[in-house]
Amino acid sequence: MTTATDTYESVSALVRRETSMIYDAGKEYLVEARLRPLAAAAGCTVDEYVKRLPIDPVERRKAMDALTINETSWFRDHAPYQVFSDVLLPRLLEARAATRHLRIWSAACSSGQEAYSLAMLLDQHLPAGWTHEIVATDVSTAMLERVRNARYSAVEVNRGLPATALVRYFARAGNEWEIVPRLREHVSTRHLNLAAPYDGLGSFDLIMLRNVLIYFDQETKHDILRRMRPMVAPHGYLMLGSSETTLDLPPDLAAQWRREQEGRVQVHRPATGALT
Known part of the structure; x- marks a missing residue:
């Protein structure tokens, strides 16, 4: 049975392979929030969506885009x-x-x-x-x-x-x-x-x-x-x-x-x- 921890670890490993970026423990809420709309659009749960990513390059690119968006603003920090x-x-x-x-x-x-x-x-x-x-x-x-x-x-x-x-x-x-x-x-x-x-x-x-x-x-x-x-x-x-x-x-x-x-x-x- 897949657990939330298994899902998060799978996503973290995928992000690291694709981008070298690290999602430390404690960011589960962020991962779920960013993947939930993509999973809904694909007609599945977040867990099911994550299992799909290794074999679906189109959805994998969408997921990487969603997970690598950082905060920004104009003239940040001035x-x-x-x-x-x-x-x-x-x-x-x-x-x-x-x-x-x-x-x-x-x-x-x-x-x-x-x-x-x-x-x-x-x-x-x-x-x-x-x-x-x-x-x-x-x-x-x-x-x-x-x-x-x-x-x-x-x-x-x-x-x-x-x-x-x-x-x-x-x-x-x-x-x-x-x-x-x-x-x-x-x-x-x-x-x-x-x-x-x-x-x-x-x-x-x-x-x-x-x-x-x-x-x-x-x-x-x-x-x-x-x-x-x-x-x-x-x-x-x-x-x-x-x-x-x-x-x-x-x-x-x-x-x-x-x-x-x-x-x-x-x-x-x-x-x-x-x-x-």
């Missing part, structure tokens, strides 16, 4: 965006004066609020004649579709978005708000599991890897940070979430990064080839 505008961007403008082009990676982008928050700041602060690209990646195909559609509900636009930004960068689209084309054209999407290779992404002036490492085990976290190092362009930056730290890195990995405190925000730069 301070990192302020540091980007006031400190990091002026330095990057100086460093990239020859090319006048910036590349930013919004890793684990969820529904796109981080990527578009950055696009708003660049629209406001980037000098004339400069170009930029924001690459938004996520393991959830459903979330990437939302980034491409760039439509948000009234509830979502009320989560951290200044009223001036709503007026300037959104247009009504039925019951939703749609981001204007001039921002959308700078944001591209790519399906990516952070625990998998980063082939073909190129290097970036800023990588936003915020509030996602906490979902991985220590070994995977270290592997991600090790493979992030060559993705940061010379003079570029890596920014982690406020609840994340690299203080527990093994010596060889710690030596690859240089931590700097900018106000209340800690940023990371490659230990070699950085600005002095």
Whole structure:
């Protein structure tokens, strides 16, 4: 007889195999809440639905999308965006004066609020004649579709978005708000599991890897940070979430990064080839 514990352990193992993310004990309520609508649509119980996942790739993808959705908001935590505008961007403008082009990676982008928050700041602060690209990646195909559609509900636009930004960068689209084309054209999407290779992404002036490492085990976290190092362009930056730290890195990995405190925000730069 299948128990609730068996079902949860099965789901946890599947999520880890598919995404390398960890669902610790105590999150049973979250798993059930996110899978119940999918099970109902499939005409079965949650237990029956979970048994179906290993042999049904379509439902498995739906389940992975549902289980990897993270909380997000516009200009989340505020301070990192302020540091980007006031400190990091002026330095990057100086460093990239020859090319006048910036590349930013919004890793684990969820529904796109981080990527578009950055696009708003660049629209406001980037000098004339400069170009930029924001690459938004996520393991959830459903979330990437939302980034491409760039439509948000009234509830979502009320989560951290200044009223001036709503007026300037959104247009009504039925019951939703749609981001204007001039921002959308700078944001591209790519399906990516952070625990998998980063082939073909190129290097970036800023990588936003915020509030996602906490979902991985220590070994995977270290592997991600090790493979992030060559993705940061010379003079570029890596920014982690406020609840994340690299203080527990093994010596060889710690030596690859240089931590700097900018106000209340800690940023990371490659230990070699950085600005002095």
